[in-house]
Amino acid sequence: YSTDSHSHHSSLEKAGILNKTKVAENGKRLRKNWAQSWTVLHDGVLTFHKDPKFAPAGMSSKTNQIVPEYTVELKGATLSWASKEKSSKKNVLELKTRHGSEYLIQYDTDSIIQDWQKIILDTIKLLHEH
Ligand code: I3S
Numbered sequence: 001y002s003t004d005s006h007s008h009h010s011s012l013e014k015a016g017i018l019n020k021t022k023v024a025e026n027g028k029r030l031r032k033n034w035a036q037s038w039t040v041l042h043d044g045v046l047t048f049h050k051d052p053k054f055a056p057a058g059m060s061s062k063t064n065q066i067v068p069e070y071t072v073e074l075k076g077a078t079l080s081w082a083s084k085e086k087s088s089k090k091n092v093l094e095l096k097t098r099h100g101s102e103y104l105i106q107y108d109t110d111s112i113i114q115d116w117q118k119i120i121l122d123t124i125k126l127l128h129e130h
Contacts, residue, residue, distance in 0.1 A: 022103050041120070080093070081094070093117055
């Protein structure tokens with residue numbers, strides 16, 4: 001029997017394509033820059049990878065998919081639907097970290113954004129208990 005909270009049984013995982021933009025860092029507003037990202041949830045951390053289309057010359061798209069653009073620690077984070085003032089897009093989630101960074105996460109397909117909402121909320125809850 002293991003009490004290791006980092007065991008795979010307590011860690012939720014998911015990966016897929018999402019649209020995202022960072023909108024604040026350490027409480028300071030940033031200019032929106034919507035872009036598609038290969039997004040990975042693993043070990044309580046959400047990682048947004050750069051769009052391979054914008055990879056620097058000479059960098060293979062495979063390498064680029066491994067290089068993270070943003071890594072977001074979900075412990076202590078909050079997730080909610082963004083208000084209409086935050087974005088004119090549909091299905092926008094607002095993710096706020098405990099360090100004052102904010103991200104908007106969006107996908108037109110309801111079921112896809114709902115799956116991400118559920119697994120991020122479940123992860124935040126799980127991290128809160130441990
Ligand atoms: O909050 P804003 O300024 O209406 O966000 C829009 C801008 O980021 C815009 O870029 P430019 O400022 O370069 O035009 C984007 O193209 C829009 O997508 C942003 O608004 P939405 O409502 O799509 O988040």
